[in-house]
Amino acid sequence: MARKRQVQDASILHGHHVVSGPELRATFDAAALDADDTARVRRRVLHGIVLVLLIGVIAAGIITALAIINGRFSIPTAEPAEEKVSTCPAATFDYTPPEQINLNVYNSTSRPGLARSVADEFLARKFVVADVGNIDAGYRGVAAVISGAAGQSAAFSVQRNLPGSDYFQDGRTDGSVDVILSQDYRALAPPDLVDQTPGTLSCPRESRRVADDDRWPVMPSAAPVS
Numbered sequence: 058m059a060r061k062r063q064v065q066d067a068s069i070l071h072g073h074h075v076v077s078g079p080e081l082r083a084t085f086d087a088a089a090l091d092a093d094d095t096a097r098v099r100r101r102v103l104h105g106i107v108l109v110l111l112i113g114v115i116a117a118g119i120i121t122a123l124a125i126i127n128g129r130f131s132i133p134t135a136e137p138a139e140e141k142v143s144t145c146p147a148a149t150f151d152y153t154p155p156e157q158i159n160l161n162v163y164n165s166t167s168r169p170g171l172a173r174s175v176a177d178e179f180l181a182r183k184f185v186v187a188d189v190g191n192i193d194a195g196y197r198g199v200a201a202v203i204s205g206a207a208g209q210s211a212a213f214s215v216q217r218n219l220p221g222s223d224y225f226q227d228g229r230t231d232g233s234v235d236v237i238l239s240q241d242y243r244a245l246a247p248p249d250l251v252d253q254t255p256g257t258l259s260c261p262r263e264s265r266r267v268a269d270d271d272r273w274p275v276m277p278s279a280a281p282v283s
């Protein structure tokens with residue numbers, strides 16, 4: 058009698074399960090669902106972080122506003138720049154007659170005989186010249202005209218004869234005036250062109266630093282040498 062032929066299972070091949078089309082689609086659909094779930098979770102986390110930060114910013118703004126209202130916190134404001142205080146005397150002086158001015162003339166340049174020749178020019182204009190000599194000074198410019206408070210009117214007259222000079226005040230109590238000639242000195246103003254109308258002392262070094270950065274010129278380091 059013939060044996061019955063066994064029906065072979067199509068899902069089994071050589072002892073291994075054969076994945077069918079529906080099973081394969083089901084696997085990919087499950088993977089897609091998992092990916093969607095992961096992306097959805099990430100978006101929720103990101104939205105949560107943004108919401109927390111936003112709430113923190115709002116809370117900080119409210120706290121700062123309350124602190125300002127209660128005076129516990131103040132917002133710094135820009136302060137106006139300090140106005141530069143002038144060290145140049147602002148008084149108006151009359152021209153003092155040269156014969157009433159006691160003058161000292163010093164040469165801080167390398168030009169020999171400069172102090173003597175300029176002193177002779179001042180003498181010819183009837184200034185009273187006392188000391189004449191050479192000194193070492195750190196001033197750089199045309200000439201420094203130096204006096205105490207009592208000699209400012211006299212210094213004004215000296216400056217009218219010495220254009221381009223810089224005025225400086227020191228602590229002397231008499232009315233004498235020192236002239237320190239520097240490397241930019243060229244000549245006195247012609248006698249007939251000296252302006253004798255009232256005016257103020259000239260301190261151009263305040264805005265045009267032709268010397269050192271200190272308030273005063275460097276005074277002589279040693280006694281004048283003739």
